[in-house]
Amino acid sequence: xxxxxxxxxxxxxxxxxxxxxxxxxxxxxxxxxxxxxxxxxxxxxxxxxxxxxxxxxxxxxxxxxxxxxxxxxxxxxxxxxxxxxxxxxxxxxxxxxxxxxxxxxxxxxxxxxxxxxxxxxxxxxxxxxxxxxxxxxxxxxxxxxxxxxxxxxxxxxxxxxxxxxxxxxxxxxxxxxxxxxxxxxxxxxxxxxxxxxxxxxxxxxxxxxxxxxxxxxxxxxxxxxxxxxxxxxxxxxxxxxxxxxxxxxxxxxxxxxxxxxxxxxxxxxxxxxxxxxxxxxxxxxxxxxxxxxxxxxxxxxxxxxxxxxxxxxxxxxxxxxxxxxxxxxxxxxxxxxxxxxxxxxxxxxxxxxxxxxxxxxxxxxxxxxxxxxxxxxxxxxxxxxxxxxxxxx
Amino acid sequence: xxxxxxxxxxxxxxxxxxxxxxxxxxxxxxxxxxxxxxxxxxxxxxxxxxxxxxxxxxxxxxxxxxxxxxxxxxxxxxxxxxxxxxxxxxxxxxxxxxxxxxxxxxxxxxxxxxxxxxxxxxxxxxxxxxxxxxxxxxxxxxxxxxxxxxxxxxxxxxxxxxxxxxxxxxxxxxxxxxxxxxxxxxxxxxxxxxxxxxxxxxxxxxxxxxxxxxxxxxxxxxxxxxxxxxxxxxxxxxxxxxxxxxxxxxx
Numbered sequence: 001x002x003x004x005x006x007x008x009x010x011x012x013x014x015x016x017x018x019x020x021x022x023x024x025x026x027x028x029x030x031x032x033x034x035x036x037x038x039x040x041x042x043x044x045x046x047x048x049x050x051x052x053x054x055x056x057x058x059x060x061x062x063x064x065x066x067x068x069x070x071x072x073x074x075x076x077x078x079x080x081x082x083x084x085x086x087x088x089x090x091x092x093x094x095x096x097x098x099x100x101x102x103x104x105x106x107x108x109x110x111x112x113x114x115x116x117x118x119x120x121x122x123x124x125x126x127x128x129x130x131x132x133x134x135x136x137x138x139x140x141x142x143x144x145x146x147x148x149x150x151x152x153x154x155x156x157x158x159x160x161x162x163x164x165x166x167x168x169x170x171x172x173x174x175x176x177x178x179x180x181x182x183x184x185x186x187x188x189x190x191x192x193x194x195x196x197x198x199x200x201x202x203x204x205x206x207x208x209x210x211x212x213x214x215x216x217x218x219x220x221x222x223x224x225x226x227x228x229x230x231x232x233x234x235x236x237x238x239x240x241x242x243x244x245x246x247x248x249x250x251x252x253x254x255x256x257x258x259x260x261x262x263x264x265x266x267x268x269x270x271x272x273x274x275x276x277x278x279x280x281x282x283x284x285x286x287x288x289x290x291x292x293x294x295x296x297x298x299x300x301x302x303x304x305x306x307x308x309x310x311x312x313x314x315x316x317x318x319x320x321x322x323x324x325x326x327x328x329x330x331x332x333x334x335x336x337x338x339x340x341x342x343x344x345x346x347x348x349x350x351x352x353x354x355x356x357x358x359x360x361x362x363x364x365x366x367x368x369x370x371x372x373x374x375x376x377x378x379x380x381x382x383x384x385x386x387x388x389x390x391x392x393x
Numbered sequence: 394x395x396x397x398x399x400x401x402x403x404x405x406x407x408x409x410x411x412x413x414x415x416x417x418x419x420x421x422x423x424x425x426x427x428x429x430x431x432x433x434x435x436x437x438x439x440x441x442x443x444x445x446x447x448x449x450x451x452x453x454x455x456x457x458x459x460x461x462x463x464x465x466x467x468x469x470x471x472x473x474x475x476x477x478x479x480x481x482x483x484x485x486x487x488x489x490x491x492x493x494x495x496x497x498x499x500x501x502x503x504x505x506x507x508x509x510x511x512x513x514x515x516x517x518x519x520x521x522x523x524x525x526x527x528x529x530x531x532x533x534x535x536x537x538x539x540x541x542x543x544x545x546x547x548x549x550x551x552x553x554x555x556x557x558x559x560x561x562x563x564x565x566x567x568x569x570x571x572x573x574x575x576x577x578x579x580x581x582x583x584x585x586x587x588x589x590x591x592x593x594x595x596x597x598x599x600x601x602x603x604x605x606x607x608x609x610x611x612x613x614x615x616x617x618x619x620x621x622x623x624x625x626x627x628x629x630x631x632x633x634x635x636x637x638x639x640x641x642x643x644x
Binding site: 004005008009012015016019020208209210211212213214215216217218219220387388390391 | 409411448451452453454455473476477479481482483485486487488489490491492496500501503504505506530546
């Protein structure tokens with residue numbers, strides 16, 4: 001391996017990629033603009049939907065078929081409009097009413113209040129929540145009144161009290177939640193970000209008829225493969241770093257939390273300090289090398305850019321599964337698991353944010369991914385020696 | 394012309410096999426020699442084995458049997474050294490559209506580890522009158538401009554051997570003339586040139602010796618005079634038609 005030749009190949013590939021708008025789009029634009037916009041937009045959209053549902057639940061109205069005037073008064077007092085409809089259930093289904101309350105004869109002469117909601121409709125769901133609160137409060141107040149009439153103290157209803165105490169610090173809760181999300185988004189974008197450069201440098205070269213001259217130069221095939229893999233790795237790693245920077249920025253500025261102050265507070269506890277970021281970067285480097293090697297080894301088999309996309313798109317989708325499994329509750333990250341490629345990286349990211357990453361798991365993950373990258377490099381090199389692959393038409 | 398051959402091709406055979414098409418011999422025991430200062434033309438119809446022969450010589454394909462010595466290096470055992478001795482050009486040109494001519498030439502100069510690469514690149518840009526568009530992206534250039542860059546790239550390292558696979562394919566007359574001039578100039582400078590074509594006039598005009606190839610086999614090899622003598626025909630087109638058994642075309 002001659003490093004001056006390797007450097008020449010790497011720099012040429014990088015220059016070629018950086019001049020390509022489509023490569024820049026997947027490498028830079030998606031992580032830097034689309035991801036933060038999507039995340040910030042999610043909070044805004046949820047807020048708008050909630051506000052709209054609340055407003056509509058008041059304007060659309062509640063249907064009533066009840067004997068108790070107290071319920072009607074309580075609903076009116078809560079600011080909900082009452083609308084008359086002959087068939088309450090049907091009116092809720094047809095979205096003519098936000099929700100409806102109907103009184104029926106219950107068991108042992110106790111009246112039963114049914115309230116109809118369409119849980120697939122946020123407006124109806126919000127109206128239903130309001131009705132539940134109104135009915136619960138009314139029921140409690142009636143119980144208290146009856147106890148007072150019987151001269152029985154209200155404390156009889158509370159023989160003991162209980163309270164859930166969460167021993168997980170807020171930081172850990174945030175780490176568990178965002179660790180899974182971060183691993184998932186990073187891995188997915190790394191693999192999708194690498195698709196275009198990997199195809200362009202292999203099947204794209206075949207299609208543009210540039211590969212033949214490349215191969216007739218004095219550069220060794222292994223130097224050409226490694227130069228291309230390193231360029232693809234740079235593109236993949238750049239995508240990962242820009243995604244990470246976007247997410248860290250969004251978290252630091254509360255962009256992911258919307259206007260929810262509790263969520264904002266929780267996000268600030270996420271341990272994305274220098275040490276955590278360094279661990280994530282060190283995990284992603286061998287993973288980027290592995291992803292680049294696999295993609296180049298596969299993409300060189302394709303005859304055209306289109307065929308390359310057919311081969312590599314399923315690979316990017318496959319990455320979703322190990323990343324998703326990594327987020328399953330109760331899953332313990334053990335040293336044997338650290339040998340499972342892709343999954344191991346998602347687990348290291350999650351453990352880093354949880355603050356419980358063991359050095360053994362980190363080292364096994366890094367080493368395993370380097371070994372797998374080496375194997376993929378070997379296969380990619382073999383493909384570049386195979387003239388039936390290089391000159392397929 | 395020097396007495397020692399720059400290219401010695403010895404019984405090269407190349408067979409392709411795949412599950413779909415079975416086994417197919419593209420080059421069947423081809424042997425020839427090309428000397429420094431000589432233009433050698435491989436003439437044949439489409440699918441005759443010209444490109445495969447040249448790809449084998451350029452070490453892009455490994456021969457199934459036989460071998461060739463280029464500039465003293467064996468294509469099977471010393472492919473890297475062979476690649477350092479040749480300038481290869483195909484009709485597709487194979488230029489990187491997103492790079493500029495200067496960047497492409499610099500890239501290949503560095504791949505060949507040329508000493509004083511910057512100066513060599515600037516010299517060749519001047520020699521082939523590329524300076525005016527040396528900083529423009531290749532995608533934006535005309536076909537003639539691209540062809541100038543492609544031939545400049547092939548001659549950049551001043552290799553002793555030029556392998557040109559249908560270099561004028563798809564070019565208009567002025568662009569083809571530019572390539573032909575470059576080939577004749579290279580001969581003057583003692584280069585050994587082997588090129589393939591199916592354009593009879595081009596072969597007749599440029600080549601010192603011609604080999605007619607069909608079905609992977611060389612049907613005849615020699616100077617135009619030798620070809621005329623052997624076939625009793627005068628024009629290369631007639632010789633070609635006769636050798637391939639295509640019947641009388643009336644021309």
